[in-house]
Amino acid sequence: MSKFWILVKQLYKQKIKAKSFIFSILLYLVVISCVMFWSDIKEALFSEEPLKVAVLNDTDADFKALFTSSADVEFSFPKENESKVEKKVKDGDLDAAIFIQDKAGSLVAEIATFNPLKFNDQQSLSSSIQYAGKLYEVQQLNLTAEQADKILQSETMITTKNLNKEAAGGKSEDEKSAGIGASMIVGFIIYGFVMSFLSMITTDVASEKGSRVLEVLLASIKPVTHFLAKLTGTFLLAVTQIVILFAVQSLLFILVDGGEKWDTVIEVINSLSAGYVAYVLAFLILTILLFLIMGALLGSLVSKVEESGQAMMPAMMVGVGGFYVLLSGMYSPDTILVKVCSYIPFTSGMVMPLRIGATDIAASEPMISLGILIVTVVLLFMLSLSFYKRSVLTYSTGGIIQKIKTVLKVTT
């Protein structure tokens, strides 16, 4: 076995057995499972009593069809008078009472509660009442049932047509929101991986340098070999984690609920284009590489392992910045900020998938962004390699800038 692989093996074996590695896989599994199985979890843990609402209708119209009970709300239509119902609300037998009356041909309603309603419940009651109001107005016009129905059910068909032939075929709103959803998951995964493996490689290099093992190692291997072994080892760990994560998660989806969630996942994957998946993979791999190179370089600057947190701060900030841009893009993926960040190599991995999935962009844009990312990875790699040779044996104090200055000073 060459020295390179001996180093890779040592790093891989050591880290894969580490508690933090196993723990982080478990953490990811828990987070993803919580999201996917939220409805089941909610049911199991927070099986709330449905909201009890009484509807007192003073008009001639029949609204029973509108106020249908569900798992969340249970409607009743008591024949009792207002004060009795109000007493029930006060006693807690009812959560709310809706009093509907006619006022000059229009519907007016009053919601009586003792404990204020939750925002969601309030909203859903309001919209039911609004709809009832519209129905009431229409009924006043003495239209036929079909006519009334047509007005109430009317919905304008909207299709999009892009006259720019170069732009990708316009996406429908549904496609765009699916794209946002998928990109959020992708962005979260990239962010999570980048942060954890950045920290792993920085700490690893820093601890070897801090414990002076590096000096012994470098007496028998070239710094280049060490640098490459660190990158390869950590990268293989990242790949291992991704594979384990996907395998276990898929298994979980297939086994739980008779594969119901698995069908959902397949459906989502089918709705994504092959190009999108290819871009996401390319951005994922390159972004991880980019941050690993930065991590190794920053780790080589510190004098002891305690300083590695401080050293990786700049890379962390950039990563967090990218993630926030991604979050801001959730509601409006077309802003200038998102566009600019989709080209910056350190953030493009998180932001560009969002633009590809959720906006109509020309095919050339992701390609250019990917090109910039590749060039940056190559340049940073070369730069780091030459700098690494000089920084791994230089011990200095002060901030990052000061350390870089010292390295340059004592090695030139």
Added chain:
Amino acid sequence: MALVIQEVTKRYQNFVAVDNLSFTIEKGEIFGLIGQNGAGKTTTFRMILDLQETTAGTISWNGESIHAIDRDLLGYLPEERGIFPTMTVEDQLYFFGELRGRKKKELKEDVNYWIERFELEEKRKAKAETLSKGNQQKVQLIASFIHKPEFLILDEPFSGLDPVNKDLLKEAILFLKENGTTILFSSHQMENVEELCDHLCLLKRGVSLFSGSLLDLKKQYGKTKLTVRTDMAIEELTALPGVKDVTIGKEQYTLTLEDESYAKGIFDIVSKGDYIEKFSLDYLSLDEIFKDKVGGGNV
């Protein structure tokens, strides 16, 4: 000649770490590099190990440039101790052995031998970070030569070891020498250098003050240290011909002579032709020579 260092200089932007240094080490000998902190010992080692470039001069091993040789010929124990904190003692030794080109099977016998010799049997499966400082140092020392290097560099191998472990280490170094290993080591504990070294180089701020055999160095000063036990007063002794300095020790005086030729005359005066308990003329110890050379004359 195994290692030849020829007019080697290492210059940084604003200071010279090693200045025009030359020395040679014969195959199979133990060579000591001595100097104060910052004298340039570690820089010299790093240049030999090709961890740092030389600004000028050449370093060769068996006639071949140090840049071109197989790195597995070398073994290195750095001054600042470094081992993998979470790796077990045994794994650590296998790792360094394999990294330097030996197969795990071949290593087994040596690993067992050295673990036993350095009394680490109980710690075999212990993580390095749980060991005492002395034990960590022993592990690292074994790691530095487990691959049987031809040339072993030990930077301050004795610092931090208790007397028992120091003896273990000395025996190990002599054992390696007997097996043909060339050893270069630095120390500022002169008694170790004196016991082990055949040749040495004295460094002061990057400049070599002396390079050659220990005996030659001592001969340079001659036998000028005279220890006597006498009833004479210090003033009387100081007034004797050829005496540069007198210090009072435990029931004895130590006289520094201008040169050894005065000794006989002093013996006659001090003994007065009678029995005398102690009159001993010696070479200066390496420690004293070192202080004289480096400190600029204050022995």
